Amino acid sequence: MCDAHRARIHVHLRVPSDLRFTDLFHLVLGQLAHEIQIPEERMDWVTLCLREAVNNAVLHGNKKDSSKFIEVEMEEVEGEFVMRVWDEGPGFNVSVLGDPRNPENLFRPNGRGIFLIRQLMDRVEFIHDSRGHFGLEMKIALSKKDKQEAANE
Amino acid sequence: MNDRIYEKDGVTILELKGTITLGSGDVTMRDRIKELLAQGKKQIVIDLGEVSFMDSTGLGELVAAYTSARHQQAHLKLANLTKKIKDLLAITQLAAVFESYESLGDAIASFK
Numbered sequence: 001m002c003d004a005h006r007a008r009i010h011v012h013l014r015v016p017s018d019l020r021f022t023d024l025f026h027l028v029l030g031q032l033a034h035e036i037q038i039p040e041e042r043m044d045w046v047t048l049c050l051r052e053a054v055n056n057a058v059l060h061g062n063k064k065d066s067s068k069f070i071e072v073e074m075e076e077v078e079g080e081f082v083m084r085v086w087d088e089g090p091g092f093n094v095s096v097l098g099d100p101r102n103p104e105n106l107f108r109p110n111g112r113g114i115f116l117i118r119q120l121m122d123r124v125e126f127i128h129d130s131r132g133h134f135g136l137e138m139k140i141a142l143s144k145k146d147k148q149e150a151a152n153e
Numbered sequence: 154m155n156d157r158i159y160e161k162d163g164v165t166i167l168e169l170k171g172t173i174t175l176g177s178g179d180v181t182m183r184d185r186i187k188e189l190l191a192q193g194k195k196q197i198v199i200d201l202g203e204v205s206f207m208d209s210t211g212l213g214e215l216v217a218a219y220t221s222a223r224h225q226q227a228h229l230k231l232a233n234l235t236k237k238i239k240d241l242l243a244i245t246q247l248a249a250v251f252e253s254y255e256s257l258g259d260a261i262a263s264f265k
Contacts, residue, residue: 019176044206044237051208055175101246107220109213112245116209119244 009035010075017062017070017087022054025072029083036076037142045120046081046140052113053085053136061087061134071133080139084127091134094126154178154204156185164261165194170203173211182211186218186229195227198260202233212241219250228252232260 011032015021029050032038038046054070062068071086098105100112118124123139154171167185172178182199189197199218204211215231222229231253234242242248254260 022175047206048208051174055208055210106246106250107216109217110209112209112212116241116244 008076010073012071012073014069014071016066017058017064017068018066019055019058021070022051022058025050025054028072029074032074036081038081038140039142042140046083049117049121049138050083050085052117053083053138056113056136057085057087057089060092061089063089076142079142080122081142083138084135085138086129086133086135089134090132091126091128154181156181158185158189161257162261162264164196164198164264165189166198166200166257166261168200168203172206173204173214174206174208175210179210179214182214183217186221190221190225190227195225196264197222197227197229198232198254198257199229200232200257200260201235201238202257204235204238207238207241212245212247215251216247228264230254230260230263232257 009032011028013025013028015024026047029047033043050072054072057070058064062070068088071084073082073084073086075082094114097114098111100106100108100115105111117136117138121138122141125137127135127137129135154169154173154177156170157168159166159168167182167189169178169182173182186197199215219229231251233256234253239248239253242251242253252263254263
């Protein structure tokens with residue numbers, strides 16, 4: 001089928017806020033990679049970032065409240081693979097996140113999830129929808145370019 | 154995750170296989186290190202050659218293992234890091250914290 005006529009893929013999953021669903025999203029992403037040409041060399045990083053975002057939403061966004069929900073969207077938009085992970089929390093002030101590479105943080109066992117997402121994805125945005133839900137939007141280019149090459153353009 | 158503990162040339166090897174992520178392998182690794190330190194082991198190598206996937210929780214457990222060992226005057230080193238784990242350690246600058254070796258033999262020899 002001609003690409004111009006290919007229906008756009010948009011996966012949207014809504015599940016109770018529980019860490020046991022992190023593996024489900026991991027599996028769905030793996031299947032989606034057969035349909036959307038996510039660069040193979042970046043697939044592990046994309047998977048890692050999705051898992052980090054989901055874990056963050058369950059633990060920190062929804063504060064382990066299993067009566068709440070998380071939502072994950074995955075889609076291909078104009079040459080990019082986009083993932084959005086939504087929780088029902090108010091979000092957080094990104095500027096207060098410490099840099100885990102700083103000497104005072106280096107030996108802390110936590111605080112590396114969002115940092116890794118920002119390092120490994122091409123673009124990351126913290127967003128809110130009309131319901132006031134908090135979302136983490138992550139994008140990577142679907143070409144073979146790595147993050148540095150994309151930044152140099 | 155699967156794990157195996159054995160001794161070679163006076164060094165304790167903790168061999169890990171599978172994934173070390175939040176809820177999978179993280180607690181096992183923590184418990185094994187705790188057990189080894191409680192037994193008084195002072196020279197420990199974690200063999201990561203068969204670890205297929207690690208997230209920030211896995212990294213955090215490695216850091217916690219390292220600091221726990223130091224508090225007990227034990228030395229913890231890493232061996233057989235995959236490219237992805239090397240990259241993760243580099244990105245987080247934990248590569249400067251851990252003594253890591255290309256092979257298990259090199260890691261064991263480093264204690265002599």
